[in-house]
Amino acid sequence: MRRLFGSVRARATLGATLVVAVALVAAGAAVLLSLRSNLIGEAGTQAERSARAVASELAAGTPYDKLSGLDGDDGPVQVLDEQKRLVAASEDLERISGTDSDRVKPRPAATPSGDGDGDGDDDSDDAGGEALEPGEISGESLFSNGSATIDGEAQDYRFAAVEVETHDRGHLKVYAGSPLAAEHGAVRTALTVMLIGFPLLLGVVAAVTWLVTRRALRPVEGIRREMAAITQSEDLARRVPEPDTHDEIARLASTTNETLAALETSVERQRRFVADASHELRSPIASLRTQLEVAAAHPELLDLDGAVEDTVRLQRLAADLLLLARLDAGERPNDAKVDLAGLAREAAEGRTGVTVDAEPVEVAGSRGQLGRVLANLLDNAQRHARSAVTVNVRREGDRAVVGVADDGDGVPDGDRERIFERFVRLDAARSRDDGGAGLGLAIARDVAVRHGGTLTAGRGPAGGALFELRLPLV
Structure with missing residues (x-):
């Protein structure tokens, strides 16, 4: 595993895949949130439309049993009086949540002395809405999420609440719901597409990145192989291939060749220096040896002045070579x-x-x-x-x-x-x-x-x- 991800190509592929994965997750979450928000908004608009239609009928004095929105075809409807008692509801409504009342059957009408339902509810709590004139419908709508069961079918709904002031029945609040099945279905479909499509897209990104990186790094591998061959053969006259791409890799190859040329020149210079130094040292050493051998055989023929001169010349040459070696080693002068x-x-x-x-x-x-x-x-x-x-x-x-x-x-x-x-x-x-x-x-x-x-x-x-x-x- 370590060897695999030690490759530049593997790291580039992994990095690109991770970046795309993060981008896809972020984009997918944004799309899902936006889709859900839009669909909930549309459901809320439909629910508000239904609630206002019922409120208009109530403002016109339509009896509860004659309200057109109670058939349940467009969604659940509840009408609550000022004490939050259910006075009208959709036909076949079996269960509801998300509104001010969970009742599904209307109660008897209120009597002046009490709430008239005999259940002991506290009826002192009013609607708390805006002050309306008789026959006036509130311009504000309240929204909530809930669920309802109509004729045995349970669904999630978006509820809209609209208040209306009637002439003969006081302050009423109308709840109407619009189903969220479309929203749930669209979100599930989009999520399914993302769960299937995103891995496929990531696979394509990984494969394309792997191939493109492999093609881009092919010249680098050629440079590496040639440098390994140069190191093994010690032939500094060889050069690495320079791709005709005019990019960073081409400049790397060019710089490598310039370095090899400089190294070849330096090594050749050192070789010539060693050869020339050996040649220069050979002459005074040979002369001095000859004089010493002659002196050993014939002491009277010893050329002492010549031996001293050769020794001094040899000393000076050694000093010169030592100074050149120090200069070549990059010795910096003091300040x-x-x-x-x-x-x-x-x-x-x-x-x-x-x-x-x-x-x-x-x-x-x-x-x-x-x-x-x-x-x-x-x-x-x-x-x-x-x-x-x-x-x-x-x-x-x-x-x-x-x-x-x-x-x-x-x-x-x-x-x-x-x-x-x-x-x-x-x-x-x-x-x-x-x-x-x-x-x-x-x-x-x-x-x-x-x-x-x-x-x-x-x-x-x-x-x-x-x-x-x-x-x-x-």
Whole structure:
């Protein structure tokens, strides 16, 4: 059961069915109440019509035994006097309820000294209705529900009571009833139709929702199967099918493919990084091992300076790889205030041919990482400069700009983005000892991006390369 309703399709079907069921029950109850109210109102109107017809005859002085409404064909009729005594009733009336009197046979006429029926009833209670003139019929009608048995047939009735003032018989109240059989039958029929039709309709709703949801979720199942296959095969070059529906599922498939593409690029980048790092590490390690093996066999041939140089180069490369790994892991720089002018002067101190022109500007970030960026830019500039390197620190709007320019040959336009890739050297013939591992500019750009800034390459005033670091001011 839990597995069944763990399905989106099953939950959608159940939800739609429940919503429709609640709506049908509410609508059915409203229809039944409205139908019953209308039919009771019609019965009340018919009963009032009959009561007023009898009241008109009484107002005209018609004797009780000559009243036309007492034949019982249109329903039970009672006529009560001012003391609520039955003075006239329908023929064959056997039982009645819902009126002011449950008697079915008229009593003898009242005498001036008492009620004349000898039953001891309290006759001091009057009708309590509105004051009427002789021959006048009340404009108000009172309604009640009850039952009556006429000639052995029992039914429920809607009674209407109308008061009339006669010339010779005083204040009278006429009760007339209209049967509620039609109302009961209509309500029962409507209820039967609902009890039969509603389950069928709910079944249709459930089936249609199940089929429509199944069709709508079919692309999702295709995406799931393809993702499972990709996970099993570890082939990130595969893509999930994109339905041509231009809806949320199509956008989900598109986003999934974009995520797979980004993941494939990231994994490929990591693979290249590991391969390039292994290749770069192999050279100084092999050189150092060779020198140590030679020294072990011939101590007099030990190149101590070369061994130290290879060790330092290996240490720097390991530090670069560690910093790149931390940047790739999403390490966030701290929010300490850093004076770029002072940092630029520290980075340029002791370097030959480097001049600094800086105004005080402060940014937020890691002093160590930003110092590494300036050191890498200066190392790169000195490596390619003929004689001079210039460092400029200034404000531009809400940005701090650090420019490092040299008077070398510059960077070709087509390579100004490529040089920021890892392990890239534009001069393939240059030795690794002179050119480094090709990680300096890649580290510099990654640090700049982590600090919310940019690092770009262009042409400097002296024709050489110009690297501009832009960071948001504090």
